[in-house]
Amino acid sequence: MPTAIIADDERLMRDQIRLRLSQAWPELEILGEAKNGDEAIELVDQLQPDFTFLDIRMPGKTGLQAAQEIGGKSHIVFITAYDEYAIQAFEQGAVDYILKPAEAERLRLTVVRLKARLSSAPTDMSSMLTQLAKQMGIATKPVYLQWIQASIGQQLRLIPVQEILFFRSDEKYTSVQTAGYEALIRKPVRDLAEELDPDLFWQIHRATLVNVNAIDGITRDMRGRHQVLIKGHTEKLEVSRSFIHLFKQM
The missing domain is CATH 3.40.50.2300 (Response regulator)
Structure with a gap:
């Protein structure tokens, strides 16, 4: 039918x-x-x-x-x-x-x-x-990713993007960090940056995307490099010079 x-x-x-x-x-x-x-x-x-x-x-x-x-x-x-x-x-x-x-x-x-x-x-x-x-006169918005399918050991998990604190890539994988666990995907940060809402995720390094709502502040290390502090997490994420302008308003 x-x-x-x-x-x-x-x-x-x-x-x-x-x-x-x-x-x-x-x-x-x-x-x-x-x-x-x-x-x-x-x-x-x-x-x-x-x-x-x-x-x-x-x-x-x-x-x-x-x-x-x-x-x-x-x-x-x-x-x-x-x-x-x-x-x-x-x-x-x-x-x-x-x-x-x-x-x-x-x-x-x-x-x-x-x-x-x-x-x-x-x-x-x-x-x-x-x-x-x-x-x-009807505004249209780009369609951004709402979920990430990632691996935790042998298990696949569907993660809402709002729960993700940051993404960080190495040569093979991209780490997906939430408040409670870390998962892995194969998609590089450069692709994720095009598919995620830029108002929610800022690219702060060629290998790092951070959830704006997870940012606790920004500091400098002994060498003068800017680092992002993550709420409820000990990780500090380096900010490259080409992305430091994002924090001028903070």
Whole structure:
């Protein structure tokens, strides 16, 4: 059976779309509903629906931002009151768009288009959606790593990035230090620096990234080198000259 989720911050709109879809395509199974973009992304990852109905404007992550993160995991149908923007999205790869309020006749046309897409792979519209969001005055944010999969001995652990105090690389591995343990990954600091939120993690050395919230202060050693002090940890992290400007405001 074909499957879908519906994301709209208006409960009545979700109910209406669910009803109209059940009438136009009884075989379509609605797996879940979301009130915002963040919930929609989670549902897509968990349920892997064939189709995702996204309201363009929602609190938190908008439908456009959610579609960027969903990428090619699900066919996108936009729900919107902004006809001109939806048409642009449709032309660039979205399966279709539904104008509020959802009209039964228009939804039947949408169902025809959905059925035609079932046998094809979803389109990743990330770059187009960034430009469309700018036109609509909706800010889009880069998608940063939220979890790190690291090894502790023979065990793999999924670590939230907020819990990580710092990363430090040697020639082969990168150490992932939390308040309670150390883990190892193979990804170098230069790659992590591009994938982590720069407002949360500062690169202070070519081989070191530190969580801003874990910084207890900065000091100098006997040779005049700057070192970062870590909260609740005895480790001192050297700051290279090219990154000392980060601490001018402290």
